[in-house]
Amino acid sequence: MSQAKPPCNETIQIAQSDGDNNYLSNMPNAIISEVLSMSVERIAVFVTSAAVITMIVKVLSVGEIVAISVGAVILPRNNDNVDIDEQNISNKTVENKPEKDDIAASGNIKRNQMTKAIRIVEPDKSNNYTLNLPELEKLLLDKRCVGKKVSIISIAGAYRKGKSFILNFFLRYLNAHKDGQVSWKKEVTKYVNEVKMMIPPTANYKDYHEIILSIISSYLEKPPKDWIKAVEKVEGFSWRGGYERDTIGIMIWGEPFFLRDNNGEDIVVILMDTQGAFDNSTTVKNNAIIFALSTMLASVQIFNTSGNIQEDDLQHLEYFSEYGRLALTESDAKPFQALTFLVRDWNCKHQYEYGFDGGQSLLGKTLDIDQNHHSSLSSLRKNLKNYFEKMKCFLMPHPGLIVSHDPEFTGKLDEMEKDFKIHLESFVEHTFDKNNLISKKINGSDLTCRDLFEYFKKYITIFQGEELPEPKSIFQATAEANNSAAASKAKALYDNEVEIICGADKPFMKNDEFEKRHEEIKCKALESFKNAKKMGGLEYSVKILEGLENYFENKMKFYVNTNASKKAPFN
Template identity: 40%
Template sequence: MAEQIKVTRSDSFENVSKFSENSDTMMSGDAKLSSSEQYGAIQIVKSEEKHKFILDHEALERILLQDHIKDKHVVVVSVAGAFRKGKSFLLDFLLRYMNFTYIEEVPNGDWMGPNDVPLEGFSWRGGSERDTTGILMWSHVYLATLTTGEKAAVVLLDTQGTFDSESTVRDCATVFALSTMLSSIQIYNLSQNIQEDDLQHLQLFTEYGRLALADTGTKPFQRLQFLVRDWSFPYEADYGEEGGRKILERRLQISEKQHAELQSLREHIKSCFSEISCFLMPHPGLKVATNPKFDGRLKDIEPDFKESLSQLVPILLAPENLLLKEISGVQVKAKDLVQYFKSYLNLFSGDELPEPKSMLVATAEANNLSAVASAREMYSSLMDGVWGGNQPYLKMTQYLV
């Protein structure tokens, strides 16, 4: 059995990286942010010196257990991939869209904003050294009305970049695994192309997915969005969704010439995810790549990149495209997501990567604990209705009837 996760006291809210302009939005309930705290990126999974990951469960609960959030079904959007490839930069444009669409509620306006305003949100910077470590969650959970009329809670995650000089292979696999298992939309951020090693990083999940598929009859993962940055071959496939579909078909194609292992990998990837798509983006321009003072202003970004960005973000976050998180075919509420975080962090707390079968057991355990918590909450609510402080007590003679 995996060792217990190490819990850290929540000091994350004292070190919010950058602020949104909507910090005066009111929250209700016991687990709310104080008026002095502003929205920002909160590190909920931290990387220790000895390559151990710890969960700041208190910070996680303060975000997800707010009274107006905890019982809402959740959409979890995560960005993963190699370090220094613009994941946090992308997420800040997702934040702009979310603020514009779900707070300002201007559905058809220019969500990208003015040309001369710096980009704020998740911490990012230019250069060759890593910036993000562990897993960060944006402290504001957005409420979005789906096409069904249901209000859902939308959570944004940023992840530590893989394959930097300080991370082990296990570190990279752990962060990628956690974000894939916990998200409903996993954006796989790649540079220039989809290469064979990019597909091989999904190997751990394909075996888990095969077991889960056999156990529950449902695909364990939902949407995998390949996002190819700095696509340099528009003469082969155009920028955007259609070009991405063309390249994805080529990369996942199975042929007789391939080694059996490569064929199996492609078959399992297709069987593990409910939806797989790809989007090709151009290079944002030399000012973005080489100017150390670049701060995200639209005026410094190439027009074709901005055009692609304006197409990509609604594909991910428009109400009709939001995807509720499901595990074993059951939609997950915000309060349930806390338990899945704890169970999966337990799973990856050992010195070795877990066996796929262990991943299946951890999911079943989290399902059970979540069901127990829901049953206890329902029981307490019903009993309060019968025996609560506002109810008259029973006389002794009534017990004897």
């Protein structure tokens, strides 16, 4: 080649985004030609920002290293042979001392010491929930996030069913994505081969350029390879075996992740873990608050269930969602975004296959309204469809007995069943696929992290106030409904019979006669209440009985007056 050698250790901006997701060429043709003529040993692809594509060219004494970097990653300035490995790259990034925020953004630096799950909604001693504003502010008002769209992926459901465990795989995926390719050496080799294969010797510079850019773009969109194998132990959000509840309140991961949606726009992804419902120390109200609050904030709520989607799951879902709906201002739009039923330990694979296809069929069948359905069952189904814009279902295989039973299990992949790993991988990848990433919207408008911060504050205040009705257990609600129904029946009996003896069109009746007949009717009505079969026993009926007696007392005063008014002046 006649051209001069490419400059050593220089950062050359080869392309720049025009803001509309198109890359504009900046690269001098001479450089492209030189780079492509090298016997390329290694290429490293870094993903930090798509706004600027930078090519770093470094010629070493023992061979050439070409680093194509997306973003501003700078290689060392000495000419020593550098063994490029993950550690090395991350150290170099630090050595070049980017700004403080960039250090956090790069994520390569002591991530595990710096970030952790943060409890942002926590119960106080009187069982009210408070918001951890400083931590929330740190995350959502961080300058990398504040004006960007946001997607909150939350998981909720009964306690001890592997919610936090699975969320840690979401975290693993996102960390792997952030750190670039996990097994980047393999990826780099593949990249080099692809470039070699795709660029014919006769291609002109423009072709080179376009091909390289298209390959880089396709790499940027790929899920990080082997992300699932990145770490040995399952860690991040606290999880454990045993029967005692673990997660308390609402947790989020203290570090934002940045993905691209299908319009090519940046979207901040936040993971949310929630306290399991129905443990033995949480009131119905608190269960309802946790579920409602997380559903109101999430763009995707994963409803974690075990074995199947049972009618009681649907009832609780309806109940808690209704509580959330009450807390929102009335609007015609569906109040919540996406709901994904995640059925763990699915064991009817012969009927419905694992994954989304089987899940969708199961969900369709479960939510189908049959004309033979009792009205309460069909109204439950209609309500659920009206709460959520989108509903999906994923059927997950059992992870194997070591995962579910062994107290020593720390999360090693080779101790999990193969089917489980396969479907775990596909579930997580599906969730973060750019076509499935859902930004948080309220009334149809995208929220930024700044908006979301305001909504957090607003929503928690609603649940701290007195406006919402007190959520009750199904038993409490049923007992109260039984007692009210029996009381209404008793009042109707009383009203009918009293009207017969001294309604407006009836003649005057002597006072002692009226009192005697009234007492008979009152006793009959009270007996009807006492004899009605109702749930809850005396605890519920005593108050209602008192209310009934007051009702009869007041009515009697009214009828005494009406009766007196009918009396002729000479009587």
